[in-house]
Amino acid sequence: MGRKIRVLIAKPGLDGHDRGAKVIARALRDAGFEVIYTGLRQTPEMIAEAALQEDVDVVGLSILSGAHMTLLPRVVEELRKRGLDDVLVIAGGIIPEEDIPALKAAGIREVFGPGTSTETIVQFICEHFGIRPEDLKAAGEPALP
Amino acid sequence: MTRDPITLFERARAGDRRALARLLSLLEEGGEAAVQLSARLFPHTGNAYVIGITGPPGSGKSTLVNALTRAYRERGETVGIVAVDPSSPFTGGALLGDRIRMQDAAGDPGVFIRSMATRGSLGGLARATREIIRALDAVGFQRILVETVGAGQVEVDIAQAADTVIVVQAPGLGDDIQAIKAGILEIADILVVNKADREGAAATLHILRSMLSLGQPAVVRHHGQAMAIQRVEPSREGWTPPILQTVATSGKGIPELVEAIERHRAYLEESGEGEARRRRRIAEELAALTRERLWARVVHQVGRARLDGLVDQLLRREIDLHTAVERLLEEIQPCIEERDFPREA
Structure with missing residues (x-):
């Protein structure tokens, strides 16, 4: 029985479409993660603060507005400012190939484009934490002393 | 860290x-x-005032928590929020979405919001919720708002965790049936009809009033005949749950709600009911934790294999449940006696 992995799914910036974010949130829930969804129009500060309060292991950022080059690095910056150095930050949405290296250099560990299967994302998170997807379901049962 | x-x-x-x-x-x-x-x-707990918010999905619990938080922050009080959502019994996963409607406090250092999944526990709270409440209390939050799962009928756990329980209803949620279901209304210290600007609010209010019937038997028409229905729940001694109307999105009715919570708090202190409740609660928690630890000890002492054996025997109807329990108790008896009450040589 491992620790339950907690994931924050957030939408930085001003675009008003969160269908993709909701699909991912549901898929991650179904895989056995505890997913916190904070809704639309979040500033980097709001996202980092929610990640801190919820003590999440992963922050997943969904962005369609084209402002990813400014907003995503700022989220990482805000996370670091709060000492959340070990949080895995990933992103998805409409992000051109050529922007990905710069985002990775800024601390976004992986970028998932449209059409990525949810299994791929689950697999990526599991590999990062060195666990198998099938172990997610049993995790988090409160331990007795 | x-x-x-x-x-x-x-x-x-x-x-x-x-x-x-x-x-x-x-x-x-x-x-x-x-x-x-x-x-x-x-040792650092017992200072915060804990308010539970429960009610069916869609009644506006999170928005009400958001509005109450704003009201308490305006009064200079710090607020800790615990928002509980269900875990899937199949995958163990959970989607915790209460923060969506609690955005007003973003960036305010006087507010701390924590979402929790139930992780297999029923009754509207997670197993560790009371520990989380105590932790927020111990670090100094003055008000703690606890939002339950929102199944609407079974979350009576909140009555064990909160000083004041607010039961929220909203028009158009099938209220007439919901209200009649026992359990949820009985734990209400304050009833709120939220979304009171919507159509059907008056009917919801009327149904709740007649359920509580405020000292009078309600008169309803049944097959065209007027008949009195008896009070289902006698009002608790000295406190009749008020029914308030709010529009949490606009803040309408929130000052009255804050005021009603203060009146309830004063009632609890003056009547001695607060002290009695605190006593009942801690005794109940002591019993629950002891049961849990004892069971853990049984499992540890007799082992999984022995337990499985007993379950097999039960399934084959070779023994009955009470006999099985007796056997388990007999088996851990020596260990308890030896450890806690050493016999004299």
Whole structure:
């Protein structure tokens, strides 16, 4: 029985479409993660603060507005400012190939484009934490002393 | 970040929010660290006022929590929020979405919001919710707002955790059936009809009034004939749950709600009911924890294989449940006696 992995799914910036974010949130829930969804129009500060309060292991950022080059690095910056150095930050949405290296250099560990299967994302998170997807379901049962 | 419970607690008391967040995770995970932490923070608890908010999905609990938080912040009080959502019994996963409607407090250092999944527990709260409430209390939050799962009928656990329980209803949620279902209304200290600007609010209000019937038998028409229905629930001694109307999105009715909570708080203190409740609650929690630990000891002492054997015998109807329990108790008896009551030689 491992620790339950907690994931924050957030939408930085001003675009008003969160269908993709909701699909991912549901898929991650179904895989056995505890997913916190904070809704639309979040500033980097709001996202980092929610990640801190919820003590999440992963922050997943969904962005369609084209402002990813400014907003995503700022989220990482805000996370670091709060000492959340070990949080895995990933992103998805409409992000051109050529922007990905710069985002990775800024601390976004992986970028998932449209059409990525949810299994791929689950697999990526599991590999990062060195666990198998099938172990997610049993995790988090409160331990007795 | 350290995972040492005592260091985390010291830092959280000094205002380190990251330490507080980590500490809450440790409590949620359970085990030895949680026991150590719980013991460390217990002497510092008992200062916060805990308000429970329950009601069916869609009644606006999160929005009401948001509005109450704003009201308390305006009065200069700090607010800790615990929002509970269900875990899937099939995957163990959970989607926690209460923060969506609690955005007003973003960036306010006087507010701390924590979402929790039920992780298999029924009754509207997670197993560790009371530990989380105590932790927020111990680090100094003055008001603690606890939002339950929202199944609407079974979350009576909140009555065990909160000083004042608010039951929220809204028009158009099939209220006439919901209201009649026992359990949820009986735990209400205050009833709120939220979304009171919507059509059907008057009907919802009327149904709740007749359910509580405020000292008078309600008169309803049945097959065209007027008939009196008897009060289902006698009003609690000295306190009749008020029914308020709010529009949480606009803040309408919130000052009245805050006021009603204060009146209830004063009633609890003056009548001695507050003291009696606190006593009942802690006794109940002591019993629950003891049951849990005893069971853990049984499992440890007799072993899984022996337990499985007993279950097989039960399934084959070779023994009955009470006999099985007797056997288990007999088997752990020597260990309890030896350990706690050494016999004289």
